[in-house]
Amino acid sequence: MKNFEEQMKLRAEEIKEKIRKYLPKEDGFQHTLFESVNYSMLAGGKKLRPLLMWETYKMFGGNEDAVWPFMAAIEMIHTHSLIHDDLPAMDNDEYRRGKKTTHAVYGEAMAILAGDALLNLAYETAVLAFRSETESRRIARALEILSKKTGMYGMIGGQSVDVENEGKPLSIEQISFIYQLKTGALIQAAMMIGAVLAGADEEETKKIEKIAGNVGMAFQIQDDILDVTGDLTVLGKPAKSDEKNHKFTYAAVKGLKQAETDVEKYSREAVRLLEELPCENEFLRELILKLIHRNA
Numbered sequence: 001m002k003n004f005e006e007q008m009k010l011r012a013e014e015i016k017e018k019i020r021k022y023l024p025k026e027d028g029f030q031h032t033l034f035e036s037v038n039y040s041m042l043a044g045g046k047k048l049r050p051l052l053m054w055e056t057y058k059m060f061g062g063n064e065d066a067v068w069p070f071m072a073a074i075e076m077i078h079t080h081s082l083i084h085d086d087l088p089a090m091d092n093d094e095y096r097r098g099k100k101t102t103h104a105v106y107g108e109a110m111a112i113l114a115g116d117a118l119l120n121l122a123y124e125t126a127v128l129a130f131r132s133e134t135e136s137r138r139i140a141r142a143l144e145i146l147s148k149k150t151g152m153y154g155m156i157g158g159q160s161v162d163v164e165n166e167g168k169p170l171s172i173e174q175i176s177f178i179y180q181l182k183t184g185a186l187i188q189a190a191m192m193i194g195a196v197l198a199g200a201d202e203e204e205t206k207k208i209e210k211i212a213g214n215v216g217m218a219f220q221i222q223d224d225i226l227d228v229t230g231d232l233t234v235l236g237k238p239a240k241s242d243e244k245n246h247k248f249t250y251a252a253v254k255g256l257k258q259a260e261t262d263v264e265k266y267s268r269e270a271v272r273l274l275e276e277l278p279c280e281n282e283f284l285r286e287l288i289l290k291l292i293h294r295n296a
Helices: 004-020 031-041 048-059 067-085 102-106 108-131 136-150 155-164 172-198 202-229 250-254 256-275 282-292
Strands: none
Touching: 004 048, 004 067, 004 282, 031 067, 031 102, 031 108, 048 067, 048 172, 048 202, 048 282, 067 108, 067 136, 067 155, 067 172, 102 108, 108 136, 136 155, 136 172, 155 172, 172 202, 172 250, 202 250, 202 256, 202 282, 250 256, 256 282
C-alpha cells in the first residue's frame, strides 16, 4: 500500500485527539493524579489497539460513533497495564515510549493510583457508547468482551502467571499461555469489539478472535526479539529488560532464529484467516503485517 506510514501517522493523530476528550482536566485537589494519568496516556505510542479496533469496525461496515468510547477504553486499559508493568515490584523500568515511566516521574504510590484510575476510567468511558445509536445488545456484548479479555481470565491473569514464575525455567507451553493472555487477549478484545459493534455475527467474531490471537503471539515474540537486538533510542525503552529481570522468554528458550520463523508462521496464519472473511480492509491487512514485523 502506497503511503502506508503517512496514513498510519494520520490515523494515530486522529485517535489521539479523539481519546484526549475522554481524559480529565488537570485541576482540583487531585490534580496530581489527573496529571499522572494524562502524562501516561499522552506519552507517545502508536495507539495500535484502538487502531486495530477502528479498522476492524470499518471492515465490517461500522459507521457510527459507538466505537470511540471503546477505543479510548482499550488504550486506557493498555496504559494502565504499562504503568503497573514498569513499577519497582514488577519490571522496575525507567523508560517507556521514549520518556520516563510514570513511577519515575510521580513516585511509586501515585503511579499505582494512576494505573487504578485508568482501569476504572476505561469502564466509565466505554459505557458512554450507550448514548449512541448503536444497538444496546451490541454494546453489552462489547462490554462483556472487554471485561473478560482484560481481567483475570485474560490480560491480568497472564500477568499473574508471568510474575509468579519470574526467574523460573518455563516450558514453551507455559510461555505461550502467558503470551496468549498477557498480550494476545487485549489485541483480541480490540478487534472483537470492533467487529461486534459493527454487527459481525458470532462465526465472524470467532474468526476475528483467532486472527487476533495469532497477531498477539507474533507481536509478543517479536517483542522478545527486539529486547535482544534493539536499543533504547529505537525502542523507546531499555533493551535486554527481560534478561535483567531473569525472564524466560520465547526467544530465549527457542533461540532467535526459531523465534523469527515462528513470527512468520503466526503472521501468515493471521493473514490467511483474514482473507477468508467476506469483507476486506487493505489497510488492516498491512497494519497487521507491519506491527508484527516492526523494529520498535
